[in-house]
Amino acid sequence: MTDGSDGAGKVRYGGDYNPEQWPEDVWDADHRLFDAARIDTVTVGVFTWALTQPAPDVYDFSTLDAIVARAAAAGRQVVLATGTAALPPWLARAHPQVNRTDFEGRRHRYGQRHNACPSSPVFRRLSAELARRVARRFAGNPAVVAWHVGNEYGGACYCDQCAAGFRSWLRDRYATLDRLNAAWYTTFWSHRFTDWADIEPPSALTEHWRGPDHTAFPGITLDYLRFMSDAMLANFRDEKAAIRESDPDTPVTTNFMGMYRPIDYHRWAPHLDFASWDNYPPDDDSRVRMALAHDLMRGLKDGQPFWLMEQTPSTTACRDTNPLKRPGLMRLWSWQAVAHGADAVLFFQMRAARGASEKYHGAVIGHSGRSDTRVFREVAGLGAELERLGPATLGARTPARVALLFDWDSWWALEISDGPSRLVRYQPTVLAYYRALWAAGVDVDVLPVTADLSRYDVVVAPVLHMLKGDLARRLEAVAERGGSVVTTFLSGRVDEDDNAFLMDVPGPLGALMGVRVDEWDARGREFVNPVRLGPRDFPARLIFELVIPQGAEVVGTYRADFYAGTPAVTRNAFGAGHGWYVAAGLEQPGVSWVMDQVLDRHGLRGPYPDVPDLETTARVTPDGSRLLFLLNHGPAPVEVPARTGGVDLLTGARVEAGQPLTLDTHGVVVLREDQ
Ligand code: GLA
Numbered sequence: 001m002t003d004g005s006d007g008a009g010k011v012r013y014g015g016d017y018n019p020e021q022w023p024e025d026v027w028d029a030d031h032r033l034f035d036a037a038r039i040d041t042v043t044v045g046v047f048t049w050a051l052t053q054p055a056p057d058v059y060d061f062s063t064l065d066a067i068v069a070r071a072a073a074a075g076r077q078v079v080l081a082t083g084t085a086a087l088p089p090w091l092a093r094a095h096p097q098v099n100r101t102d103f104e105g106r107r108h109r110y111g112q113r114h115n116a117c118p119s120s121p122v123f124r125r126l127s128a129e130l131a132r133r134v135a136r137r138f139a140g141n142p143a144v145v146a147w148h149v150g151n152e153y154g155g156a157c158y159c160d161q162c163a164a165g166f167r168s169w170l171r172d173r174y175a176t177l178d179r180l181n182a183a184w185y186t187t188f189w190s191h192r193f194t195d196w197a198d199i200e201p202p203s204a205l206t207e208h209w210r211g212p213d214h215t216a217f218p219g220i221t222l223d224y225l226r227f228m229s230d231a232m233l234a235n236f237r238d239e240k241a242a243i244r245e246s247d248p249d250t251p252v253t254t255n256f257m258g259m260y261r262p263i264d265y266h267r268w269a270p271h272l273d274f275a276s277w278d279n280y281p282p283d284d285d286s287r288v289r290m291a292l293a294h295d296l297m298r299g300l301k302d303g304q305p306f307w308l309m310e311q312t313p314s315t316t317a318c319r320d321t322n323p324l325k326r327p328g329l330m331r332l333w334s335w336q337a338v339a340h341g342a343d344a345v346l347f348f349q350m351r352a353a354r355g356a357s358e359k360y361h362g363a364v365i366g367h368s369g370r371s372d373t374r375v376f377r378e379v380a381g382l383g384a385e386l387e388r389l390g391p392a393t394l395g396a397r398t399p400a401r402v403a404l405l406f407d408w409d410s411w412w413a414l415e416i417s418d419g420p421s422r423l424v425r426y427q428p429t430v431l432a433y434y435r436a437l438w439a440a441g442v443d444v445d446v447l448p449v450t451a452d453l454s455r456y457d458v459v460v461a462p463v464l465h466m467l468k469g470d471l472a473r474r475l476e477a478v479a480e481r482g483g484s485v486v487t488t489f490l491s492g493r494v495d496e497d498d499n500a501f502l503m504d505v506p507g508p509l510g511a512l513m514g515v516r517v518d519e520w521d522a523r524g525r526e527f528v529n530p531v532r533l534g535p536r537d538f539p540a541r542l543i544f545e546l547v548i549p550q551g552a553e554v555v556g557t558y559r560a561d562f563y564a565g566t567p568a569v570t571r572n573a574f575g576a577g578h579g580w581y582v583a584a585g586l587e588q589p590g591v592s593w594v595m596d597q598v599l600d601r602h603g604l605r606g607p608y609p610d611v612p613d614l615e616t617t618a619r620v621t622p623d624g625s626r627l628l629f630l631l632n633h634g635p636a637p638v639e640v641p642a643r644t645g646g647v648d649l650l651t652g653a654r655v656e657a658g659q660p661l662t663l664d665t666h667g668v669v670v671l672r673e674d675q
Pocket residue numbers: 151152278280310316317318348358361
């Protein structure tokens with residue numbers, strides 16, 4: 001069981017359950033309600049360090065034993081946390097160096113969670129020891145189906161222990177100060193380092209002003225981001241290794257957060273046995289963003305199914321305003337996760353906390369313990385549906401012909417750069433290109449730049465600011481064999497060290513794109529330069545590169561300013577395929593126009609590209625059946641003709657080709673198409 005998909009025989013259903021917070025007589029009531037809602041999996045122990053190790057030399061498993069035993073007795077499967085995500089107070093008192101030092105240089109005192117210094121030897125020793133003891137206690141327990149290490153790793157620390165860790169990470173990376181000085185371009189502003197000990201973490205006290213994105217030396221800041229991500233990965237690996245001492249094969253994971261900037265999940269992914277993530281969209285309008293995040297999480301383990309580890313059944317609590325998920329949305333978004341590759345649908349939280357900061361966070365069971373609530377009814381309804389579905393989707397893969405490259409280094413390098421523009425941001429740009437693909441109904445694999453690209457017709461690499469390794473060559477290979485490669489402004493600008501290429505922009509992508517960028521103009525949000533594409537003008541904002549074709553054909557031109565009439569979008573014939581260069585900050589309609597041209601060339605379209613708000617995705621099961629998911633995100637019912645015959649897996653009904661499929665508002669159809 002390495003991909004975490006089997007074992008339950010169906011999509012796992014349940015979530016975070018913290019019964020240590022209430023008396024045991026409530027536990028029976030909880031489990032009765034779980035039965036009613038077809039809950040089969042609970043994640044327990046995430047914040048139990050202080051209970052399990054109440055003092056340095058005391059380990060007390062009575063609470064965790066009882067929780068796991070009660071869940072097992074009810075036939076439930078358990079995702080067991082190592083419990084290291086929040087420190088016990090005694091630990092911080094005895095070892096203040098486990099507390100983080102913030103960007104302003106303030107050593108924090110005891111409080112909150114997710115805030116241990118990742119470089120603290122004490123934290124590393126004691127967190128691994130707790131994981132070791134929990135694993136030893138529960139290894140071999142048939143109820144335990146996965147290990148959940150830590151919780152939502154993130155943030156950063158700037159303490160002296162981290163400074164020392166940074167220096168040793170740098171020694172591993174560069175070996176000599178000469179190489180480090182070259183990488184960081186330290187001759188600039190007289191920074192030439194002659195002693196490793198002189199290197200400081202880049203913070204408000206050193207290289208930064210106006211916060212974490214404004215740095216005198218992006219190379220230093222970039223390496224600190226990489227180091228911090230690796231330091232926390234080392235924490236995860238400490239605990240995983242400790243688990244493996246007594247449990248050789250139960251899968252180990254930790255819960256990611258989708259597009260989360262501080263942690264390079266691509267560097268973490270090989271160390272997880274399956275990927276999982278927590279989906280907390282900021283609003284009701286995040287359907288495309290959630291789809292992208294699901295695809296990114298699926299891409300972490302080469303397309304293997306992932307788990308939706310947390311979502312709220314109703315509301316969050318941490319935002320200034322916390323809108324309620326409208327009736328049907330929880331179900332729709334749960335199916336969206338499955339449509340994009342989830343083999344588990346789990347909630348935070350199964351029963352509401354009585355006190356502290358999350359007492360108003362939505363829960364399957366509220367404070368009153370009732371089952372006759374809308375939320376409980378919807379949760380139970382989905383539970384029944386998932387049970388009826390059974391194993392039909394388990395292990396299924398997404399048959400994508402389109403890859404979108406996502407790269408944390410490019411994200412960091414772009415957003416910590418002084419110039420050309422602070423307004424050009426990574427996520428919204430990537431999202432605009434993804435949105436065009438989503439609307440066309442094509443399946444997309446969101447992949448690291450190191451991925452094998454040989455199986456894709458189209459590779460989209462928006463704002464690929466940093467170009468690493470042999471990627472340019474591999475993109476050329478995509479075009480050579482007839483594929484299309486799309487990239488944009490501010491791509492191919494810097495090498496792995498964040499130093500500019502000593503050649504025309506877009507650097508090593510120049511041959512494939514058949515252009516050279518001569519100048520660039522970055523403007524405020526209010527400034528629009530329209531771009532003529534086909535018969536129409538499309539607005540572009542923020543960034544306008546001035547392009548001189550070197551063989552590429554001009555597809556679109558600027559309409560205004562001194563560069564009116566010059567190329568804004570180009571297409572270069574390369575081998576049997578094309579390199580597309582989008583030099584202008586096109587808004588969504590222009591991005592969609594370009595992507596439609598690209599998809600047309602390859603005949604790539606979902607079954608209903610013209611029905612707005614209707615999302616379609618496909619999955620192919622291990623036995624070769626093709627599943628088509630139809631998700632109606634719109635405010636009104638839609639009806640579309642079935643493209644093929646098949647079986648509606650949620651109703652069991654037979655569907656004939658051409659027969660109308662009716663989707664209510666927020667409705668879902670899962671069609672197993674005839675082969
Ligand atoms: C995160 C955490 C949980 C909880 C929820 C609340 O996902 O992992 O412990 O705080 O947020 O939304």
